Amino acid sequence: MMILRRTVLLMLISTAVFAQDDLMKEMLDNETPQTNYASSTFKGSRIINGQSIETRGKGELEFIFAHRFGPVSGGSYELFGLDQAYVRLGLEYGITDNLGVGFGRNSFDKTMDGYLRYKFIRQSTGAINFPVTITAFGSGAIRTSPRAQDAAYDIQLVDRLAYTAQLLIARKFSPTFSMQLMPTLVHKNTVDKTVETNDVYALGFAGRLRVSRSIALTSEYYHRFNVGNANPYYNAVGVGIDIETGGHVFQLIFTNTRGLTERAFITETQGDVRNGDFSLGFNVTRAFQVKKPK
Amino acid sequence: MKKIIFIGLVVISTIASGQKYGIEKAKVMFFSKTPVEDIDATNTTVNSLFNATAGDIAFSIVIKDFAFKKALMKEHFNEKYLESDKYPKSTFQGKLTGYSTDKAGKQEVRAVGKLTIHGVTRDVDVPGTIEFKDGKMVAVSKFQVALKEYDIKIPQLLWKKIAEVIDVNLDFTYKSL
Numbered sequence: 001m002m003i004l005r006r007t008v009l010l011m012l013i014s015t016a017v018f019a020q021d022d023l024m025k026e027m028l029d030n031e032t033p034q035t036n037y038a039s040s041t042f043k044g045s046r047i048i049n050g051q052s053i054e055t056r057g058k059g060e061l062e063f064i065f066a067h068r069f070g071p072v073s074g075g076s077y078e079l080f081g082l083d084q085a086y087v088r089l090g091l092e093y094g095i096t097d098n099l100g101v102g103f104g105r106n107s108f109d110k111t112m113d114g115y116l117r118y119k120f121i122r123q124s125t126g127a128i129n130f131p132v133t134i135t136a137f138g139s140g141a142i143r144t145s146p147r148a149q150d151a152a153y154d155i156q157l158v159d160r161l162a163y164t165a166q167l168l169i170a171r172k173f174s175p176t177f178s179m180q181l182m183p184t185l186v187h188k189n190t191v192d193k194t195v196e197t198n199d200v201y202a203l204g205f206a207g208r209l210r211v212s213r214s215i216a217l218t219s220e221y222y223h224r225f226n227v228g229n230a231n232p233y234y235n236a237v238g239v240g241i242d243i244e245t246g247g248h249v250f251q252l253i254f255t256n257t258r259g260l261t262e263r264a265f266i267t268e269t270q271g272d273v274r275n276g277d278f279s280l281g282f283n284v285t286r287a288f289q290v291k292k293p294k
Numbered sequence: 295m296k297k298i299i300f301i302g303l304v305v306i307s308t309i310a311s312g313q314k315y316g317i318e319k320a321k322v323m324f325f326s327k328t329p330v331e332d333i334d335a336t337n338t339t340v341n342s343l344f345n346a347t348a349g350d351i352a353f354s355i356v357i358k359d360f361a362f363k364k365a366l367m368k369e370h371f372n373e374k375y376l377e378s379d380k381y382p383k384s385t386f387q388g389k390l391t392g393y394s395t396d397k398a399g400k401q402e403v404r405a406v407g408k409l410t411i412h413g414v415t416r417d418v419d420v421p422g423t424i425e426f427k428d429g430k431m432v433a434v435s436k437f438q439v440a441l442k443e444y445d446i447k448i449p450q451l452l453w454k455k456i457a458e459v460i461d462v463n464l465d466f467t468y469k470s471l
Contacts, residue, residue, distance in 0.1 A: 024352040024387045027343040030316075034339075034356055036382060040373045057365020094365070175379045213374050213447075246455060247366060289364040 038123040041133060041172040042180070044249050045092055045100075046283055047206040048220035048238035049257055049265040050182060053135040053170040055119045056094030059291030064090040064104065068258040068281040071271055081279050088260040093290075098122075108259040115139035115164075123171060137166040141261045159190035164262035166204075176210040184222070186267050195230040200267045208242070216242040218251070222266050236269040251283040312347030313395070315431050315468035322355055322464055324439075326457040333367060333456065335360040344431065344468055346395050351405065353466070354385045375446050375456075381413040390433075393424055400425045405435065411444040422464070431468040438462065 042052035045062060056062050066088045070081035078084065090104025103114040119135040143160045163186070170180035182204030191198055206220040218240040227233075238255030256271030256278055257264070271277030320340035326333040337360045342353035357378040362368040372378040388407010400423045409418045422435030439460045441448065448456050 023343050023345055023350045024385070027341055027352050027354065030343075031341050031354070034382075036358065038379075039358075040369055057368070060365045097365070175373075175377065246370075287366050289366070292363055 033127040035124050035128040036126045038133060038172040041123070041170050041178045042206075042208050042218075043216060043242045043244055044251055044283060044285055045102075046251070047180065047208065047218050048240050048251075048253055048255055049236055049260060050204055050206065050220055050222065050262070051115075051117065051135075051137050051166065051168060052206070053119060053133045053168045053180060055098055055100040055117055055135065056092055056287070057289075058094050058097045059289060060094045061288045061290045062092045063286045063288070064088070064092065064102075064283060065285075066090070066260050066281065066283040068108070068253075068255070068260065069279050070258075071277040071279050073276040073278070086258050086260070104260075106260045106264070108261075108264055109143045110145035111141050111143045111259070111261050111264065113139055113141035113261045117168075132169050132171045135168040135170075137164070137168055139164045139262060141263055143263070162186065162188045162261075162263040164266075166262075178208045180204075180206040182206070182222070184262070184266060186262055188263060188267065195228065195232060196267075197226055197228070199226070201225045202266050204266075214244045218242055224267065232270075233267065234269045234272055236265045237273060247287050249283075249285045251285075253281040253283065254278050255281060312345040312350075314471040315344040315346060316471045317342040317353075318430065318467045318469040320353075320464075320466045322360075322462070324360075324463070325461040327461075328455055328457050331455045333362070335362045335368075335371070337361065340466065342466055342468070344390070344433075346426075346431070349389045349391060349393075351390050351407070352385070352387045354383045357382055357384060375441075375448070376412055381411075383410075384412075385410045386418075388418075390424065395426060397426070403433075411439065412446050414444040416443055429470040431470075433464070433466045433468070435464045436461065 042054050045052055045054055068086045070078050070084040072080045074081050086106065086108040088104050088106035090102060092100055092102035094100050098119040100117045105112045115138060117135050117137045119133060121130060121134045123133040124130050141162050148155055164184065166182055166184045168180060168182050170178060172178045184202040184204060186200045188198055202222050202224045204220065204222040208216050208218045210216040221235065221237045223235055234256060236255065236257040238253055240251050240253040243250040256273050257269035258279055259265045259268060271279065317340060320338060320342065322337045322340055324335055337355055339356040339359035340353060344351045357376050358372055360368065360371065362371065386407060386409045388405055390403045390405055392403045393401045403422055403424050404419060405422055406419045408415050420435055420437035422433060424431055424433045439462055441458055441460065
């Protein structure tokens with residue numbers, strides 16, 4: 001009888017104590033595993049000069065206003081580069097959460113560019129596990145300078161075109177640290193063959209380190225592989241600070257390149273880092289939701 | 295004889311562990327109202343169990359599945375406020391009191407227990423109604439959450455857009471298991 005009483009007592013106690021926890025445990029055990037996708041790997045659609053894996057949300061329109069001042073090495077006469085600036089005005093629209101289309105015009109070489117980017121694999125954990133996010137990026141650009149009457153030779157439309165294909169591969173290692181690799185091919189229809197090739201192969205590296213909830217440090221470097229000795233250009237490198245305020249992202253940038261299309265910054269960067277040819281620049285983006293989801 | 299009593303007790307205690315209800319469909323909504331911008335979001339990725347005999351209730355909500363009107367709001371919500379990479383779920387575990395499973399119609403109840411948001415667990419006591427009907431149970435609750443209590447900080451540049459106290463509505467439909 002003693003044993004029985006003890007058993008009853010124990011059962012009552014254990015039921016009372018463990019009921020709630022058991023319910024929680026039972027619930028969690030029965031959950032279908034979720035797939036947890038990495039988000040906000042980078043803040044802007046651009047990291048410094050080049051593209052990031054990020055696409056706009058569906059129905060979101062982003063206005064991108066970018067500036068590159070002259071080289072700081074111009075000294076006080078050029079107000080450390082602030083006297084001259086190249087501008088790119090651009091728009092990017094999210095057709096779906098993973099597919100974006102954009103276009104813009106850069107005053108550098110008076111270039112117009114259009115592009116598509118498609119995020120086809122997303123970094124995730126849980127039910128689906130994948131270590132990286134991969135976005136394919138393709139662009140075409142037309143350089144409208146010089147005008148036909150100003151050109152040194154009979155310049156045709158095809159001579160003005162350049163294309164870029166990129167795979168953007170990024171991993172968000174932690175909420176504060178992300179890295180990206182960018183195998184790149186830039187094709188220019190017409191080049192001066194004595195110093196350049198039509199196809200330029202490059203590999204880009206970029207990183208982002210969040211230092212507070214709204215501020216992150218970024219860096220980016222594009223290394224070109226098939227560059228001859230006569231090639232007068234340099235590899236593009238830059239560092240920046242992302243500052244986020246509501247619908248805006250301000251990116252304050254220090255870089256040796258001034259063009260904002262892939263042709264210009266990957267294959268035709270003019271700033272020599274050893275000469276201190278760094279320029280100040282900024283990218284400002286403003287996002288608008290033009291179409292309500294669902 | 296002892297054996298029989300013992301088995302009987304085991305059976306009783308199993309039965310006493312109760313009539314259970316699992317989630318059929320659920321909706322969690324929250325509202326933030328400020329002069330600058332009204333923000334609302336809805337989530338249907340909710341898991342819950344309710345033990346009607348004991349009154350025990352538990353639920354969990356996947357933070358990343360809150361749907362917003364603007365993609366950017368969702369991004370900020372996950373990255374800056376709820377830090378859903380670190381704290382993917384919000385949970386509640388507690389007891390419902392003040393109801394009878396035999397009563398028809400809506401019954402006023404209180405939910406007392408532990409609510410976890412953004413990795414911070416707080417004791418809460420919120421009102422709501424439940425209704426048993428045709429083997430189902432519908433639970434509805436409206437309450438407020440002060441962001442400060444859950445250590446959710448609003449960056450200074452943004453603070454005017456987000457209310458310090460958020461209205462939360464829960465609408466859960468359970469089916470008998």
